[in-house]
Amino acid sequence: MGLKVGIVGLPNVGKSTLFNALSNAQAQAANYPFCTIEPNIGVVPVPDERFDRLVVHAKPQNTVPATIDFVDIAGLVRGASKGEGLGNQFLATIRETDAVAHVVRCFHDDNIVHVDGGVNPRRDISTIETELIFSDLATAEKRADAANKKAKAGTTADKKAADVFNHIVSEMQKGVPARRIELDDEGKEATRHLFFLTGKPTLFVANVKESEIVDAIEGNHPLLKEVQAIAAEQGGAAVVPICAELEAQIQALPPEERVEFLASAGLKEPGLNRLVREAYKLLGLITYFTVGEKEVRAWTIKRGWKAPQAAGVIHSDFERGFIKAEVIWWEDLINLKSEAACRSAGKMGLEGKEYVVRDGDVMHFKFNV
Numbered sequence: 176m177g178l179k180v181g182i183v184g185l186p187n188v189g190k191s192t193l194f195n196a197l198s199n200a201q202a203q204a205a206n207y208p209f210c211t212i213e214p215n216i217g218v219v220p221v222p223d224e225r226f227d228r229l230v231v232h233a234k235p236q237n238t239v240p241a242t243i244d245f246v247d248i249a250g251l252v253r254g255a256s257k258g259e260g261l262g263n264q265f266l267a268t269i270r271e272t273d274a275v276a277h278v279v280r281c282f283h284d285d286n287i288v289h290v291d292g293g294v295n296p297r298r299d300i301s302t303i304e305t306e307l308i309f310s311d312l313a314t315a316e317k318r319a320d321a322a323n324k325k326a327k328a329g330t331t332a333d334k335k336a337a338d339v340f341n342h343i344v345s346e347m348q349k350g351v352p353a354r355r356i357e358l359d360d361e362g363k364e365a366t367r368h369l370f371f372l373t374g375k376p377t378l379f380v381a382n383v384k385e386s387e388i389v390d391a392i393e394g395n396h397p398l399l400k401e402v403q404a405i406a407a408e409q410g411g412a413a414v415v416p417i418c419a420e421l422e423a424q425i426q427a428l429p430p431e432e433r434v435e436f437l438a439s440a441g442l443k444e445p446g447l448n449r450l451v452r453e454a455y456k457l458l459g460l461i462t463y464f465t466v467g468e469k470e471v472r473a474w475t476i477k478r479g480w481k482a483p484q485a486a487g488v489i490h491s492d493f494e495r496g497f498i499k500a501e502v503i504w505w506e507d508l509i510n511l512k513s514e515a516a517c518r519s520a521g522k523m524g525l526e527g528k529e530y531v532v533r534d535g536d537v538m539h540f541k542f543n544v
Contacts, residue, residue, distance in 0.1 A: 178475060179244040180454055181269035181375075183307075184278035185299055186290050189382040189419035191215070193278060194247035196422035197447055215247040222448045223462065225505050225535055226473050232509050233466050241462055241473040243451060246272055266310050270370040274377065274457055276450070277303060281381040281391070281398035281416075296401045300379075304352065307372040312347040314369055319344045339365050355410075376457045378413040379406055380450065389441040391416035413453040417446035461534035464505060465489070482530040486540045496544035500526045503537045 184190045198217020221241040230238050246268055269275065279296050280289070291298065319340035326337035339362040346356045352373030358366065366374075381399045383391045391399045399416055406412040425433055425445050437443065455461070459478045463485055464471065476485050482502075487494030503514065507522040517523045524530075532538070 178242075178274075178454065178458065178460065179246060179272040180274050180276050181272035182245060182247045182276050182278060182380075183269065183303060185280070185302065187288055188278050188280035188299070190247055190278045192419040192423055193380065193382065193417065194245055196419060196426050197245050197450070217245045217247075219243050219245060219447070219451075221451050221462075221473070221475075222445070223473060226462075226464065226471070228509055229464055229466050229505060229537070230471050232512075233468065233471050235466075235468060235471045237470045239470065239472040241475045243454065244272075245276075266307075266372065269372060272375065274454060275372070275375045276378055276380050276454070278380045278382055278419075279402050281396065281402065282384040282387070284384075294398065296381075296398055297405060300402070300405055304373065305350070308347055308350060308352055311353055311371045311373050312344065314371070315340060315343045315347055318369065335361065336365055377409075378415060378453050378457055381414055381416045382419050383416055385418045385421045385440070388416065388418040388421060388446075391418075392442075413457060415446070415450050415453050417450065422446050461532070463532050463534075463536045463538050465539065466508065466537050476532060478534070480532055481528060482526055482532060482538070482540075483528050485532045485538065486542065489540070492544045493540050493542050496542035497528060498541040498543055500530060500541070501539040502526050502530070504533070505535045505537050508537050 182190050182194055194215055194217060198215075198219050219242060221243055223240065226238075226240055248266070248268060277300065279299055280294055281296060283294055291302070319337070322333070322337040322340045326334045339358065342358075342362075343353070343356055343366065347353070353366075353371035354374050354377075379402050381391065381396075381402045383396060383399065387396055390396050394400070394403075396416065399414070403414050406414050421440060422445060425436060428436055433445070437445065460475055461478045462473050462475055464473055474485070474488050476488055482500045483494045483497040486497050486500065501514075502524045503517045503522060507517055507520075508514070511517050511520055511522060514523065
């Protein structure tokens with residue numbers, strides 16, 4: 176189960192610099208609008224200390240960490256939904272993502288151009304969200320037109336569909352994003368396949384100066400507080416403070432030098448770790464592991480999934496023919512050194528179809544098809 180996060184924001188807010196740091200894909204970054212002219216996609220291993228320790232424990236022939244896809248598109252500007260700039264060309268790419276990371280500029284620098292003349296998080300966020308709503312509105316209006324024509328001589332269900340889309344159009348014309356439009360179950364099902372941009376779970380990435388990152392993490396940054404206030408108004412969206420330039424420096428270093436570099440900057444971990452954790456929380460995701468001499472692998476599933484569903488991520492036959500799962504808590508496996516020792520100590524459970532998988536379980540599935 177993959178995780179794909181689209182990165183949006185105005186030009187020159189640090190989107191491509193952040194993408195480079197996160198994916199190490201070296202997307203072009205420069206001090207002028209529309210530098211990104213093609214969508215960039217980077218597949219990033221998810222940092223997980225549990226996975227690293229299980230690899231050291233098992234010494235496998237192969238390792239497969241969980242991954243997250245970051246998609247970076249051209250910066251959006253006022254009027255993007257009507258064709259201004261280049262970002263609108265790639266909104267279809269963002270529609271395919273699971274969540275949106277909205278990068279907001281929270282630093283002042285006279286040497287870096289701001290498309291609207293100066294740093295203002297509330298205005299900048301409003302610009303992006305307005306353009307996304309306009310893009311969704313165009314989609315909703317097309318569906319409403321088709322639904323209204325069909326409803327004239329259609330069934331009760333056709334009329335219900337027309338009512339749903341007309342309601343959505345009416346709300347979006349008022350500036351209401353899709354995630355805040357109230358729909359019943361039928362309405363949600365009717366719109367599920369439209370992948371509204373403003374219906375996606377969203378978090379904010381506040382890009383700050385290197386000299387201000389520690390204060391930002393501690394919550395003592397005026398521009399960050401503005402973003403947090405906006406997030407609270409929108410229902411409590413997560414806000415992750417990051418210095419994109421600093422993250423780029425971290426990724427350029429050999430792994431063995433990063434801990435010392437982080438310490439010198441007053442940090443305990445890279446911003447990527449915080450961003451991924453918040454993205455997982457946003458989407459309700461957890462990780463379980465399979466561990467053996469041949470391979471240690473991390474598997475991403477939805478929180479609350481039961482054992483057969485988790486098994487299905489490996490292969491549909493595992494879910495269809497599920498019998499039971501052998502389950503060990505990851506720390507118990509490391510501390511007791513082996514599966515046999517865990518079994519002897521009563522730390523291995525045999526779980527059936529109703530078992531709810533925990534974040535950090537090591538699992539081995541029995542199945543028959």
